[in-house]
Amino acid sequence: EPLVLDGVVGHPEEFAARYRRDGLWIDRTFSEMLFDTVERVPDDVAVIAGDTELTYAELGEQVLRLAAGFRARGIGRGDRVVVQLPNVAAYIPLVFALFELGAVPVLALAAHERNEIAQFVDLAEAVAYLTVESHDGSDLAGLAAGIAASSPTVAHTVVLDRAGGGPELDALLAHEPLRHERRSLPSDVAFLQLSGGTTGTSKLIPHTHEGYLGSMVQASRVGGITADTVQLVVLPMPHSFAMRSPGYLGALHAGATIVLATDGSPDTVFPLIQRHRVTETALVPPLALAWLNSSLRGEYDLTSLRTVRVGGAKFGAEAAARIGRELGATLQQSYGMAEGLHTFTGLDEDEETITTRQGRPTSDADEILVVDDEDRPVPQGTPGHLLTRGPATVRGYYRTPEHDRTVFTADGFYRVGDLVQQDERGYLTVVGRAKDQINRGGSKIAPEEVENHLLAHPAVHDASVVGVPDDVLGERAKAYLVPREGGDPSALTLAGTRSFLRERGLAGYKLPDLVEVVETFPSTVAGKVSKRAQRTKKD
Ligand code: J2J
Structure with a gap:
């Protein structure tokens, strides 16, 4: 008997049947x-963590x-x-x-x-x-x-x-x-994964065994995972990049060895790479930069590294070119989302593709639409909104039917919220973002969630949180605050604001890096807060 979890929207049966028939979903929990x-390999080493x-x-x-x-x-x-x-x-x-x-x-x-x-x-x-x-x-x-x-x-x-x-x-x-x-059963919901989020509350994503493992198998193929792989996991285990792109699930599937680290800093991981002859890892761009720029690089033998996957946020072409040159490993860019779709550059692609593209889908069944503001497809090569549907991508979040109606089209495409362009071979380049989200070095922050907490501050009349450019993290979070009349604006320092949010039980990575007290917010012609103006404002 299939498991029935209320609040889960599955794929329509005709899609499910096709994905199973074509081997894109696999008959395994x-x-x-x-x-x-x-x-198959009982005596091979599966997991190394510290002394274990x-x-x-x-x-x-x-x-x-x-x-x-x-x-x-x-x-x-x-x-x-x-x-x-x-x-x-x-x-x-x-x-x-x-x-x-x-x-x-x-x-x-x-x-x-x-x-x-x-x-x-x-x-x-x-x-x-x-x-x-x-x-x-x-x-x-x-x-x-x-x-x-x-x-x-x-x-x-x-x-x-x-x-x-x-x-x-x-x-x-x-x-x-x-x-x-x-x-x-393979068709059961296996787990609930966190979404990066764009709203005041966290969304959970119901992934089935068959669908999630299917997406892992596809990624393992393009990621070149074998029983000889020694995979270093430095990103948080629950992140889908760490889990199935191809991630530690890919390693477990292949009978490879997984080396866990609690952080990805060079002093923690370079010794691990040397000791365990690590062959591959997945990094967000700030970590890749930290590795490239580390003075420790010469002190450890990192020659076992064959593949360095980078994703979660845009990896600039210059830094991308350094992975092969300076780490001696093949860069595999990955673009993806916890909701499902993930893309990869090929391991034997030309330099131009590897450094300037974020990858292409792992199968033809991953449907990609690049559209304008009215959902009309744009000419190939033109930037537009990415919509996607396919075996890896869910059809809805867990228990949020109203939200689903805004982020899924009537025919089941997920509105990713990213601006992309696609080349004639199907490779995507991420050129921007339309959703209200901050990508702080790969960590996703929903401004609305932070704003809601800030509005509870006795000295705050209005709050707007935006991402501002940052050389290392890509973006940092900045809170613009309009003080409340009669409130105490001296509480609205960076430290004061952060400790207020911390006391409200908000995760540390969501706390603003910068705070600016202003009299009013810039507004758009429609009278909404112009976050675009706030993002690009010069101090
Ligand atoms: C630009 N933006 C990117 C990239 C993600 C594999 C890889 C990444 C994720 C992930 C994932 C990007 N260049 N290379 O789940 O399985 C931004 C986009 C995207 C959002 C999704 C995977 N790679 N992004 O990052 O759910 O804005 O998944 O929509 O955390 O990160 O974030 P998340």
Whole structure:
């Protein structure tokens, strides 16, 4: 019996049938995919994190022990579990234990705070929350206690120590392993992924096993993943670039080795690359720049690196050209979105393509439309709005039918919100953005969410948050604030504004980098705030 989760819009049956027939969706659950590999290469190393090293057999056993532990707590198929963990060794076993049971993880970022976690718990009616006691100075054990006390749905919290171990993990691992078997179907929703977001509240994306794994298989092919791959994961594990483009799922599928790092800075990762002979990784542009510009580069042997994928934000052509020259690795640009579509440049493409394009879709079934403001297709090569539909791309968010009507067309195309142009071979170049979102070095911020919090400040009359150009991050967040009459404007410093937002439980990466107090906002002819004028304003 298929799992029915309310608030999920699937693909129409004729599309689903075609994607299955054409092998774009695969007849496997996440857990089956993993155990296929466990059976094939039990003694190969699957995961390395710090001092922990797990073979595929050991990983499989941990998954089944943890699954037994979760099942003993009553967690089963269709139950939503908010998982908020940094890139620790237990990440993959814990998440796959939930997959084995057919439970539906909501994959939150370690950087999230009270605000985001409470939203996910409420929206998904989560039965459990799984986290570490603290991360980057934020008290997640306290958050877990608060949620346990106040949430009407959360029956269990599991709090690991800071390094992702400790007694609660041991207690789960002490269970006798379950037998691996099919407890969910490939067509079931596998997990809920975060959207970058453009509105006041976070959106969750329901991905099925078959669709998400299908997109991973496509990416693994163009990404050249094999059993010999040693993949370094520095981006947050829940990010779709880290998961399936081709990501650690691609590595698990191929029987490759995954090396986890909790951050991507050269001092953390160069030693790991040297020690484990890392062959590939995925980076956002600021990290790629940090690697290129690091004085540590000469001190480590990085010659094992064959492929460096860069995506999540626009990677400039000059920096792009340096990857091959200075790191001796092939650059593979990737453009994608958690909602589904992902594109890649080929590994054997010419220099011009690799440095100036963000890639092309992985199959012809990924439909691409480039349109004007009235949804009319523009001539090929002309910039326009990207609309897409296909086997990787969902048809709606989780439980937000009204929002869906604005971001999906009647015939199921997703309005990505990016401005692109497409060349005659199908390669896309990202030339701008139409959606109200800030891309802070790959981290996505919804201005409306931050503005709503700022409007709650007693000294704020009005707030507008925009992205302003930044050499390293691409964009930084700037808040323009109109003080409230009679309020205390001296509270509206950068530090004051940031600590106000932090106290409201907003994730650190969403806090403004700059604050400017102004009398009024520039407006458009239509009388709306002109964010364009604010983005380009000179200080
Ligand atoms: C310009 N903008 C880009 C790029 C994403 C693979 C790769 C990336 C993501 C991702 C992903 C860009 N150049 N190369 O999910 O599987 C901006 C666009 C896009 C938004 C999506 C994957 N790569 N972007 O970044 O959901 O604006 O996914 O719409 O986090 O990031 O962000 P996100």
